[in-house]
Structures are given as structure tokens and as C-alpha cells.
Amino acid sequence: MTHLLSEVATVFVNDFSVVTYLLLQYVFGALSGNVLVVPGEYSHWLNMRAMLEELVNRNHSVTVLVNSASPTVDYTRPERFHFEVFQVPFSKCQLHGISEELIRFWIYNASDASVMEIASKVIEVTSQATPLQMQACDAMLRDKELQDKLRRGGFHVLLSDPMIQCGDLLAESLGIPLIYSLRFSFGYTIERFCGQLPVPASYVPAAPGQYSDQMTFVERLTNVLMYAFHTSFFYIHSVVNWNRYYSDFLGRPTTVCDIMGKADVWLIRTYWDFEYPRPLLPNFQFVGGLHCQPAKPLPSDIEEFVQSSGDAGIVVVSFGTLIPNLTREKGNVVASALGQIPQKVGAGLLTKLNHFQNSYYICYYISVTSVHICERLKEQVMSNRR
Template sequence: MRNRSSACLVILLLSLSETAHSGNILVLPGEYSHWRNMHVIVEELMDRNHSVTVLTHSASPTLKHSQKDRFNFMSFQIDMEQQEADNFWQSFISVWMDENTTSFQKLILFWNMMSRMSHYTQAVCNGMLGNRDLVTLLKESHFDVLLYDPMMPCADMMAEALELPSVMSLRVSFAYNLERLCGQMPAPPSYVPAAAAQGHLTDHMDFTERLENMLLYIIHTSMMILQQKLSFDRYFSELPGKPTTLCDTMGKADIWLVRTYWDFEYPRPLLPNFKFVGGLHCKPPKPLPKEMEDFVQSSGDDGIVVFSLGSMIKNITKERANTIASALGQIPQKVLWRYTGEKPENLGPNTRLYDWIPQNDLLGHPKTKAFITHGGTNGIYEAIYHGVPMVGLPLFGDQPDNLNHMKTKGAAVMLDFNKMDSKDLKQALNDVINNPSYKESIMRLSRIHHDQPMKPLDQAIYWIEFVMRHKGAKHLRVQAHNLTWYQYHCLDVAAFLLSEMEDFVQSSGDDGIVVFSLGSMIKNLTKERANTIASALGQIPQKVLWRYTGEKPETLVANTRVCDWIPQNDLLGHPKTKAFITHGGINGIYEAIYHGVPMVGLPLFADQPDNVNHMKAKGAAVMLDFNKLGTEDLKQAVNDVIKNPSYKESIMRLSQIHHDQPMKPLDRAVFWIEYVMRHKGAKHLRVGAHNLTWYQYHCLDVAAFLLSVIALVVFIFVKTCRWLFWKCCRKTPAKSKKE
């Protein structure tokens, strides 16, 4: 009896311990596939003894509470019908599925759709945050954290209203607008492609692609800022009763759960509070329903193809359905096609239509050979998880970009849904099934996906619990959130330095200034060399601005200012600049020529001695040996180029020559780049020497031939002369004998 009581006490204590460590979580999910991903997290949180409340609005086209749901469900009324909300999202899709719309038009239409979203946003925000009873009820529920999808308007505002730490779950925003502008994530456009509807850029871009990428960033950023100021910021200021912005509020998210991983992403910078959880919904396959398993098994060695365009695509045109059905009917594999539209007229016996399919279980089936997908992140990750190559038919949103990642990594063929014909689809399927490179590539990605220190779902749960345990994760948020745009770019520091620098320059009076820089590659000097230079500079009447990042020389005096960086071109163009001490880099030399500033050259390596020697030969510079110069040498050289008018006259003559050109150098450079683009090259300007061997270039073969000819002629001439001589010699004695 005592043992039974002890056991009960232990169970009770364990139960109380579990309860004590459980959390109370409020979830504001997105719609369609976004909810599917969030639902997996919700289920896992409940499996770990957390209390979860899912909050949505009355017009949600996706979330319907049922008795099977274990989570608490709450819904608030909004001034919009469910059909109207569904129509809004469907019209969003139709923008991309219009085959007569160009990529640029889709871009404009997308942002037009986003501006129309203000009605939906206003309805949801007013229904949620304008409902004081709801807000009070939620406050009294004492939640520990708010988990949300940015697809739910004003979810971040709810976190603010409830004073809760928050965790956001998202895949990507166009041009990383939310991540960059709100989350402060760096995204250099030189190698981070703007995730966009075009979906053809990678992290390896040539000049034209980088130009396109830069324009995409500029356009999307401008549209985002414009839309934010015209619509979102108004709600975000009215509802809490104080000025704020979408990005200010969204940027307060403690953790950003990004639904990808390095098996999918191109390498790019991340912040400490951005965590990859791609594929968290994937799991080992379960047995298929008997009827479906029988159909799959009937495929024999040919196997099956799984086909789904996702949960948002409920119908396609009759013509497009027939095109697809015709292609599927021409392959040997059996096809399971998730499709709720009218049955195509030419549907082959190898193809079976389903209103719904257990996609993860089918992709994990050993007979699955390929996956035809619209490119949603959930489907792509199931294909990666199970190692199934893909044929991509992207339709809208991030899908072109998603599939371009897979195409770039060799795991998919990508087709234009609106332009493909039966032959294209048939060929694409045959390629991914019969060409082993696609299977090898997707298996490589699958191995990368499975080789993680934590499973994606465990990672997501860990960080949600982490935020609950620590009441947020402020220590992971970069300080950039607290800086203005000009502070972020150090423009205030630059303005101060320039202002302070101008005061220093003006204080030089009639003596003027000397600019000194050894370039960006020389960051330090020996203590002895630095003191030698500082001593020389201290003995001239001019003020000196010295770009130097090393230890401050002991002999530095008041007329010399040491700076980590200087605006070299602007200083050389200043009317008080008398001389330029330079290492002889070509950029600095040309800035001196442009502005007419004589030089003291201290060449260090590579082409610098030759560059400075050119200036010396033209009378515009004095050249010193950097390793052997003494204080007196440098002082004398600076005094010479400043006081001897010949140096100024020579550099001004070079400056006049430089400015007297029919085209500016930059215009000429751009002209020839554009020229090469217009003419697909400039082969007609390449000398024939490129196609010659060294002996052909120096005409050694010609010389050898000519020498051979000359030698032959000489040989023949000599032989002929000898023969004639011999003939003559033979005739003369005979004649004499006869006489």
C-alpha cells in the first residue's frame, strides 16, 4: 500500500513538473499551405505538453475548427465574407496564370494587388485589434509567446498589444523586403538574387544579371516603402494610438523561422535570430490506402509519377488540362494527379485523378520516379526529403524562385505552365526519370537535408521554447534595429568627419595642405618607418592629412592629422591642396592628374615604380626609395614639388591633356561594354595575332622560307656559275690543242 502511494506521489510530482514547464502559446496562422506548415508546429507543441490557442478570423478560407483538433480555437468577426476573402486570394493567383501577361506586367500587377490588399488588411486589423473584448480576453489568458505568419495582417501588432515576445514563420518575401527592411538582414545584390517572380537569377551572375538584380531590388524596395507609407503605416499608427510603422513592429520579432535550409538556399549572410527550419513537416511515409497501393503496384518496374499543383489551384482551363493529360498518357509510368476540375477528354488509362492525395507518403514510396509540382516550398521539401527529382510548373508568388533553386542544383526541369505543350512535358518527364544526373542531384540534396545536428521540427520547437524561457531573445537582435537609416550607413559620421576635415583644411591658411596615402592594401608600417615619415611631415609648413591605420607615430606633430579613411578625390580637388604623397597606384595618380596636383612618389610594389617613373619623366613628380628614404629626403621632396613651379606646370599640362578628350573615359568604357553587347562581341577588332603561334607572330616561318628560297637561289646561282665555268674551262684547252 505504501509503495502504491509512493508511486502515485512520484507520478503526481512528474505531472506537476511537466505542467510547470509547459507554455501557453498563441498562434496567428496564415492561409492554405502556410497553415499546413504551422499546423505541424502546433501539433508538436501540444505533444510536448504546451497549451496552444489558434486565433483566426471569421472569413478564413482555410481554418475550420473540428472536434478532432486538440488545440484551442478562437475566431473573431471581421467585416468581410469568407467567399470574398477566398476570391481575393484566387484573384491574386490569376494574375500569374494569365498567359498574356509579361514578367514586368506581373510585377506591376502584383503590387497593384498588394495595394488592393488594404481592404482585407483593414478588415482583419479592425476585427482583431479593434475588438477590445478580444484583446482583454487574450491578455487575461497570460500567454507566454505569440507564434505567427506574416500572411496574417497585424499579427505583430497583436504581440505588441499583448506585450508578448514573438516568433515569426515565413519562407521569403520578394527581394527579401521584410527580411532586409524589417529584420535588418544583409542581402548584397552582387551575389544574393532578389527572390522574385522572374525566378531565373542565381548567386552566380554576370554583369547583365547583376544589373537586373539591382533593378529588382530597387523596384521592390521602392514599392514596399510606398505601399507601407500609403496603407500599412496608417493602421500601425492608428490602432496603438502612437506613430509606428510596419517594419518597426515586425522587426521586434525575437526569432524568424525561415522555411528553408542550405539544401535549398544559395549561400548568403544570416543574422543570429534567423533560424532555418525547412522541411519540418516531412516524415517517413505511411502505408497508402489499399486502392491507391494497388494502382501504384500495378505500375511494375516503370513506377509512378506524382502530380500536384497545390491546395490553392482548384481548376485550370480545359485546353491546359488536355495538354497535360495528353503528355501524361504518353509515358510508361502510372500517374496520380491531384485535380478537382473537369476530367480531361484525353485522359489516358495510366492516369488517375484524385481530389486529394497523401503527397508525402507517395513521394516516399519506392516506386515513385518523379514529382510534377507547382513549386510550393512544402512540396519541394518533401521531394528533397525523399529524394525525388522534379518537373516544375511554377504558377505564382515565390514558386518560380523556388524551382529555379532546384533547377540550378540539378534536381529539376522547369517549364512555363502557360506556354508548354504535350511534347515539352513528356520530354521533361523522360529527362528527369531516365537521366541519372537528376536523381543523383536530388539524392545529394536529400543527404544534406538529413545531415543536420537537429531535425527542422526540433529546431523550430527549441527556439519557440527558448523565447518562452528567456522572455524573448533580444540578445540575438542586431543593434541595426535601433539605428536610423543615416546612422545605419554612417552618414552622420561621414558628415561630421567631412565637416571637421574641412575645418582642418581651412586652418592651413595660405600654406595649404598635403594629402598622403599609401593605398588600401598598406595598413601598417614599421615603427621606425612611421616615425621617419611623421618627423619629415612635422617640418613642413603645410597641414597634412595622412591616411594611416597603424599605431600612432611618436614623432607625430600638430600639423599632421591621421585618418582611417580620407575622401581622396575630394581632397585632391580642394583648392588648398599643394601636393600628394602617393604609393603610385594608378587610381591615385589619375586623381592627381585630373585635379592638377604634383606628386611625391613612394612606390612599394608591382606597377607602382613604373607608374611613378612615368610621372617623374613627365616632370610632375619626385620619386623616392621608400625603404631608404630619410626624414630630410622626404622633407626636401615635398618642398621641391610645392615650391618649384615646374612641377605644378607639368601636372597642369597633363591635366589639360586629360580633360581634352572627345569622350570622357567613363563614357568610353560604357560605350564599348554596350558595343560588345549590341554586336555579341567585337571579333572584328581582335588582331589576327591571337590565332598565330609564336613563330608565326615573328614571321620566323616566313623568314625561314625566304632564307630557304634565297639559299636555293644562291645555291642554284653558284651551281650554275660553277657549271658555266666548268664548261668554259673544258672548251678552251680543246681549242688550243687543235690549233
């Protein structure tokens, strides 16, 4: 009898363990989500990628929908999230070339150019990029097989960058909530007209701009004119190029801002206290630092470099993804300025700029995907510094 009771108790405990395990699996499964991502390019992707890594850490399933000509998103690289690649009828070089043209103009010519010259260049580059964007939208939205696959995927939310068109249309087509990740748009046009965010032109400097929130009368007047320019360009670009596209796809009269304005949450990639004072809406959330990574132990050579800096410490300079367009002459100007401070300088560089004349320290840089991490720091003591 005692033996029988022992067997019954063992079976009960085993069954209870199985039931408990299944219940826990159900609970943890309910806490995880299925996220579809339409990423941006360049630094937009770098910021978003860190967010996706954290989503995976929290047991969410992440699928990145990327076109085959993406100049930044390396979908062949092993990742903890999944890539869904759709084919587009243009090359990576075409897309990257348009971006490079605008960047080069902005770095070398914009400071000396008139307002009309800047406007002309922006319109020229936009007219080149828009057809490619529309082709990418067609490849993503009008591929029935891809759409059916996405519907079967059971996604709970779509995360997108509003600087890339048609992520909002995809969320509308799939009938799922939309979340935007954004730093700012030019003149805050997307935030103002699509997100309904109040931005008083007399008090908030137009982005990107050089003014502070303490402007003179002339600066305020110039700021208002900048808003007028960005607003005019946004409306012309939207009405001429995209409103008809959105209406044709949905089969009803609509506008870009009608669809973008349905975004449930706008994640602004900066800190609230770094921004200019202005009214905010409840669905605009400042998430500065969300894209940052936890600190990791320094490699031995970098640790030695840091420890040798003494009381003055070090200054770490990161030039971002624009550094390939920095000439050696401009690099030397930056390095000369850095050479005047007492701190040691570790500068994160890309491509061919392996050293700065008159610089004290250099950092060799290898890949765009590790933009915040220097591969190696090496001391160069210049004779004129002694």
C-alpha cells in the same frame, strides 16, 4: 505491533506515491507551453497546421486566433487545438475573390505582361486587400473583450505568418515573444528591411525569380532592378498604409519594421542547402520538413498501383492549391508531357479536372485540408500509348 508497522508503511508508501505523482505533474506541466497562433491563408495555413499538430503531440496547448471570413481555416472542423474566432465586417467570398484575381492574372497574363502591367495589377489587388486587412486588425486588436480574454489566457509565445498583418502588434500588445513562420516574401523585402537579413542583390536572385545564383551580367542587372521594384513597392505600401496604423494603435511614432523586427525567431520553411549562398543571422532558422507528416500505410488500391509499376517506379505530381485555376487545355499539356515518361504518374488534382487527356493515370482529389493525400488512383490505359 507488526500489524501497526505494516499500516504505517502502507500509508507512507501511498503518501509517497501521491507526492511523486504531483511532482511529476508539475514537471511535465513546466515543460509544456501555451501557444497563440495568428495563421496565414491557403498553403501558408497548410504548412502551419502540421506544425501545430506536432506542438499538440508534445503536450503544448495551442489556440488559433482566426477571423470569421477566413477562406482556408475551417474553424468548425474538430481539431486537437482550440479556435478563437473573432468577427469581421466582410465575407469569405470578398477575401477569396481578391486572391483569385491575382492568381488568375499570374497564371494566364503575367508571362506576356510588361513590368508596368504587372506592377499595376499588384497595386490594384493590394489596394483592394489592404482595407480588409485593416478591418481584420481592428476587429482583433481593438476588441477589449477579446484582448482581455487573450491576456487571461497566459500565452507564452505567439506564432504568426509575416504575410498577415498585425500578428506582431498583437504580440507587442500582450507582451509575449514573437515567432515567424515564412517561406519568403517578394524580393525578400520583409526579411531584409524588418529582419535585417543581408541579401546581396548582385548574387541572390530576387524571390520569386527564374535565375540561379550563376547569373550573367544582364541577368544580374535585371535582378538588381527587380529588387529595386520590390523595395519601392514595399516602402510605398508600408509608409502609405501601415506605418500610420501601427503608430495610431501603439500611441507613439513607429514603423511596421520596428515592430516586425522584434521577432525573436524566424522559421524559414525550406532547407539551408536548397537556398542561395548568403549571410545569415542567428535567429533565422531553416526548418525544411518541419511541416511534413510521417509516412502512413498506403490504402490497398494505391498500394496495388505502386506495386504494379515495375522497375520504372512511379512519379507523384502535386499541383497545390492553384489547381482550380488550371484550364483543361493547360492540364492536357501537362498530362501529355507526363505521358511520355516510362513511370506511372499519380497526379494530385483539385475540383473539376477529374482526368487528363493522354494521361496514363489519374488521381481524384477531394479536400484542400488533405492536399498531400490522394483519395483514389485509377488506371487509364490510353490506346495511343500502346
